[in-house]
Amino acid sequence: MxxxxxxxxxxxxxxxxxxxxxxxxxxxxxxxxxxxxxxxxxxxxxxxxxxxxxxxxxxxxxxxxxxxKPVKFSRVNIYARDHYRCQYCGKKAGMPELTYDHVVPRSQGGRTDWTNIVTACYDCNRKKGGRTPKQAGMHLLSQPVQPNxxxxxxxxxxxxxxxxxxxxxxxxxxxxxxx
Ligand SMILES: [Zn+2]
Known part of the structure; x- marks a missing residue:
């Protein structure tokens, strides 16, 4: 067969x-x-x-x-969880056009984990800078969670x-x- x-x-x-x-x-x-x-x-x-x-x-x-095993915390799995979509502007893009963003910046105590890392395009990442979404006047499409x-x-x-x-x-x- x-x-x-x-x-x-x-x-x-x-x-x-x-x-x-x-x-x-x-x-x-x-x-x-x-x-x-x-x-x-x-x-x-x-x-x-x-x-x-x-x-x-x-x-x-x-x-x-x-x-x-729990889903491995990695860049590619973050993208997969977020369906390769910037979690701020909603743009769908390929891996080279995406980066990840600390929702609460590290400088403000944000952790590097599933609940604080989202997929972002470079424009939104740059625009947001070292601020929280609220401080930057930006909105998350969905609250990041650990995928199961x-x-x-x-x-x-x-x-x-x-x-x-x-x-x-x-x-x-x-x-x-x-x-
Ligand atoms: Zn974006």
Whole structure:
């Protein structure tokens, strides 16, 4: 079995994409009782004793997060959390045009962590300077939080190769870029 239908999208219990696995692995997880099938391909797998549809999307039945490491605090994961959008002006941009901003500046005791770092374009970053948003008269699009998802960057799928059965589930983390 080659091509698109040879791959299965693995979702967390909360329906967030975790990774892409082979359909053989998906079947193994299914028989181990670890996943349920959410979407199927039209192709069958036939053996002497059974015929089943190839799983397109499977979902873990138990919480995945408990054993998962927290999302790594990194520049790229900050961008992913903020959907590559400047959190002040809302401009969406590629990585070279983005930087990160301390909401409360370090000079005023702001920490370098998930709740005080946001994605910003260079213009907004410069305009804001060493001030809080309030002092600078700027507004955050959303309050920064520590994400509880698996960072989108762990799943690298180009839009063109995504099976239709996956699309409802990939929407979440916004890793499908329009290119
Ligand atoms: Zn901006």
């Amino acid at each position: 080659e091509g698109v239908t040879s791959r299965t999208l693995l979702l967390s219990q909360g329906y967030e994409p975790i990774k892409v696995i082979s359909w053989q692995r998906a079947i193994t997880l299914l028989f181990l009782g670890k996943v349920e099938v959410v979407e199927e391909y039209t192709d069958d797998i036939r053996s002497v004793t059974l015929v089943i549809k190839i799983p397109a999307v499977v979902r873990l039945l138990r919480a995945f997060r408990r054993h998962a 998802w698996v960072p989108a960057m762990t799943i690298r799928i180009s839009t063109r190769s995504v099976p239709e059965a996956w699309q409802d589930y990939l929407y979440w983390t916004g890793e499908l870029r329009e290119d």
